[in-house]
Amino acid sequence: APAAPFAHAMPVPRVLRPVRRTHTADHYRMHMREADVEIVKGLTSRVRTYEGTFPGPTIRARSGREVVIRQTNDLDVPTAVHLHGGHVLSEHDGLPMDTIAPGDSRLYRYPNTQRASSLWYHDHAHHLEAENVFKGLHGQYLLTDREERRLPLPRGRYDVPLVIRDARVESDGTLKYTRPSDCPNMLVNGKERPYFQVAARKYRLRLYNACANRYFRLRLADGSEFTQIGSDGGLLAEPVRQTELTMLGGERIDVVVDFSRYPVGSSVVLENTGALPTERPEVLRFDVVREARDRSRVPDRLSELPPMPNGTVEREFVLQTFPEMTINGVTYDPNRADVVTTVGSSEVWTIRNIESAVAPPDFHVWHSFHTHLVMFRVLERNGGPVGPTDVGLKDTVTLGPGEEVKIAMTWGEYAGEYLFHCHQLGHSSGGQMGRIDVRAR
Ligand code: C2O
Structure with missing residues (x-):
């Protein structure tokens, strides 16, 4: 459905609360189920969700603390939950044939013995993953560690995942799985081309390309620079100035954008210059609505990367x-x-x-x-x-x-x-x- 852009405020996916915490682990429960959501203003779309939200809720994990998730499949298709980027045992990796049948549930254990990184969980059931992910089975998993927490980077409400993906929403609201060239809707955190009200300060934005079949070339419409601080596997050794980012399905790029360069009351659009000629390039509009104090900064050294593998x-x-x-x-x-x-x-x-x-x-x-x-x-x-x-x-x-x-x-x-x-x-x-x-x- 063609829709005027910037009709929705961009939601920030909610952080899921553990049902139980022990000395060593956080235990969660999730249900995969259908839900009705508003993707395009005024239309109702039936989607497949984790816990009723589109995209799924954010899990915030800490390195050194295990996360255990009981996943229950209340859908009518088999599912397998994969933690993308996770170091996990094979039986917890959500392999394509290792599925949860409709009505069943299973426990996934994530040891979090790896460095801070923006991971995500998504469906991986054999032959079904593209459609299941397209219909909504994907969510964010933000792992932090001590090294990252010591840095003066933007945090809390100034550290926001932007899950970007395409979709095709028919005029009756149906979310239809089809070829990328027939997917004119562009969603951020589950809403068609939303706006996001920001303060005139630095934000850490964790970009996800959650498309089933599509690449983006993202830039700020005024061509201004931003700072890349991380990629799939967490923080870079040092920040990199960028003006444009090419991202394919599955990739994550962690950036810091300083909105203090824009006057309060102005806006800047994030656009996809890789959009098809038949599509609008706008993805998200940042509206700078207030001043705010900002003690955050991007240090010149961000992290120590493990040594380069010496391949034989x-x-x-x-x-x-x-x-x-x-x-x-x-x-x-x-x-x-x-x-x-x-x-x-x-x-x-x-x-x-x-x-x-x-x-x-x-x-x-x-x-x-x-x-x-x-x-x-x-x-x-x-x-x-x-x-x-x-x-x-x-x-x-x-x-x-x-x-x-x-x-x-x-x-x-x-x-x-x-x-x-x-x-x-x-x-x-x-x-x-x-x-x-x-x-x-
Ligand atoms: Cu094998 Cu993100 O997947």
Whole structure:
């Protein structure tokens, strides 16, 4: 449904309260169920939710404290809950065949033995993940640690997740899962092109691309700079000035925007210059409505990254969409291990987006390559230096048409079955996914 932009105030997803806290863990309960929500002003859309909210509620976790979530599936489709970016045991990873049947529930344990990072949880049921995520099964998981809390970064109400995704809302309100080129609605935190009232000070904005099948190129409409402080795997070593960010499905970018440069009463729009010609570029309008004190700042040193993995094992992966969604010529088979590795193995993976000869001549597609369990580093892009948003610890890396990237990672610390796949979820649902078996040393 075409709708006037900026008709909604942008909600900040609520933080879920634990049902119980122990010395070592926070216990939560979530129900996956349908709910009626207003995405486009004046229309009611039936969506699939975690706990009735679209997107799901935010979990705030602390490094060193376990999070245990009892997930109950009150939907009529199977689901699997995956913590994207999480270091978790295989049986808690939400593998595609390890689903929760309608009416059942299960416990997921997240040890939080990793550094502060903006993670997210989303559905991963085999062949269903794209549609389930599109219909609303995704939510934020913000993990903090002592190193991060010591920094003078904006916090509390000035630290806000912006979950950005496309949608197609029909004129009767139906949220319809379809091709990205037929998804003219752009949502931030579940509302069509909202406005967000901010104070004239610095904000930490945690950008998520939660699209099933779409990339963004985001900038402030006045072209002004902002500061990138983090990526998928948490804080960068040092801040990077950016004016435009390319993000594919699954990626997170953590930025600080200083709204004190704008007079109270003015606005600035976040726009997507990667929008289709048939779409509006506006994503979100920031309205600067008041002055506020600001003691926050972005220090020159943000964090210590773990040492660069020193890879000895090399592997190569080619992603293709024709004639089928494949990696190295095969579609996902849960009974076949595509990579067998060992805890502690340091590896260099070369990943290529090279379409097959049977693809139509003008066919161009983006991929976003994601691995479970580990964070990796991007070593090279197209044989040269890495791109502006390849910095820091990553779990998802973008591949434009014809591009090649080299990434390095060290497997561990858990042995078990994991996955790698394209995070354009239409691709992974179609089979562009492989199984990794990590063996104990
Ligand atoms: Cu965000 Cu295997 O997924």
